[in-house]
Amino acid sequence: MHLLSFGLLLALYMLSTALDNGLVKTPPMGWMTWERYRCNIDCKNDPDNCISENLIKAMADKMANGGWRELGYVYLSIDDCWAKKQRDSNGKLEPDPDRFPSGIKALADYVHSRGLKLGIYSDMGNYTCGGYPGTTLDTIKIDADTFASWEVDMLKFDGCYSNDTEKAIGYPKMSSALNATGRPILYSCSWPAYEGGLPPKVNYTLLGSICNMWRNYDDIQDSWASVVKIIQWFAANQDALQPVAGPGHWNDPDMLITGDYGLSYEQSKAQLAIWAIMAAPLIMSNDLRTISEEAKDLLQNRLLIYINQDSLGIQGRQVMKVGCLSVWKRQLVNDQYAVAVLNTGDDGLPRPFSTSLGLLNITEYSAGYKLYDVFNTEYVGLFKPISPINLKINPSGVVMLFIQPATVAPHRSYFGFL
Structure with missing residues (x-):
């Protein structure tokens, strides 16, 4: 009887807190301030790179005019350090008036006029990670209502300066509060990252019912070592993590750092390939005003985006x-697949690798499959299940293949080169 009552209460609880916004049936794509700009508030000495409405407007212009928006990069998100150090007399969060003189609602209007969506940051705790006012249990409703009144489209909800009990109450409560506003707001939860990222401490069944995406692991840093550490953690724990992701609720290995300082061209391809295979959100954190054409081409690779989406x-x-x-594989619609072979070695010599569709368990079509090299944007050939596939993978690099049944017509209008 007690077990039945507990099960019923849990079901009712999850039903009452379920996120019902219909958003991100495919992984969200966009741009975020944190990795590239951190908590830079020095607009006097560094006006072009401080967290401000000018920075957000500049990125909005680039996303709208640089081909990003049309490919799906539509979320433009302010991370920490946007607020005043105190709430107003009514207990509401306010933007810093020097750096956001027009206010967040006006900034949202600007972003929306560019065909984009504005994201904002808050923290389930007494303070944000950067030391700004946090969202405590008694301010969740007022903050959700404030964000909705500003017509914000995404909330990243961090977890500094709170305890396990507050998080367990606060994250579902914010989900309900966002629902109650009536505005569809993508809800990005950092909760798992503060709890070790794994069951049983992390209840992914509950998370999937209240959040659209969630950070599982440590913050990404601008380095290849950080990217490899994240990839290896997801690989080691994929049995627990892979089944919980799907339309409307995604694992988030953190931001894309392609176009920043820490990755080579080969390493940038590697991060993008594995993020696409993992159906991860593609949220960039870079400077779109100065990004190289080489990095831009990688991030705007249409076939990579097709796979991710x-x-x-x-x-x-x-x-x-x-x-x-390591070999990574993802099943796609219409019996298509994506395969990435990643080389984490750094000894200077490309590694040979031989496999076959049979070894990859891609054998449904006896007529064979067409293989395309995603980053070289070229047709590799028609392969039967027993045909050898011989590859060379550059140090700290990747080869990514799109695999399509020979009988399926290519989507020429999207892929271009197929």
Whole structure:
């Protein structure tokens, strides 16, 4: 009787807190301030790179005019350090008046006029990670209502300066509060990252019912070592993580750092490939005003985006590992697949790798499959299940293949080169 009552209460609780905004049936794409700009508030000495409405407007212009918006990069999100150090006399959060003189509502209007969506940041705790006013349990409703009144489209809800009990109450409560505003607001939860990212401490069934996406692990840093650390953690824990992702609720390995300082060209391809295989949000944090054409081409690769945005929403998995080489595979619509072979070695010599569709368990079509190299944007050939596939993977690099049944017509209007 007690078990039945507990089960019923849990079901009712999850029903009452379920996020019902219909958003992000495919992984969200966009741009965020944190990795590239951190908590830079020095607008006097660094006006072009401080957290301000001028920075957000500049990025909005680039996203609208640089081909980003049309490819799906539509969320433009302010991370920490946007607020005043105190709430107003009514207990509401306010933007810093020197850096956001027009206010967040006016900034949202500007972003919306560019065909984009504005995201904002808050923290389930006494303070944000940067030391600004946090959202406590008794201010959740007022903050949700404030964000909705500003016509914000996304909330990243961090977890500094709170305890486990407050998070367990606060994250579902914010979900309900956002729902109650009537405005569809993408809800990005950092909760799992503060709880070790894994069951049983993290209840992914509950998370999937209250959040659109969630950070599982540590913050990404601008380095290859950080990217590899994240990839390896997701691979080691994929049995717990892979099944919980899907349309409307995604694992988030953190921001894309392509176009910043820490990754080589090969390493940038590697991060993008594995993020696409993992059905991860593609949220950039870089300077779109100065990004190189090389980095821009990678981030705007149409076939990579097609793979990431696949409507099945199945997160891919690491299916093989031999030394520094690992093979990742994702099932896509229409019996299509994406495969990435990652080389985490750095000894200066490309590694040979041989496999076949049969070894990859891609054997449904006896007529064979057409293979395309995603980053070289070229047709590789028609392969039967037993045909050898011989690759060379550059140090700290990747080869990514799009695999399509021979009988399926290519989507020429989207892929371009197919």
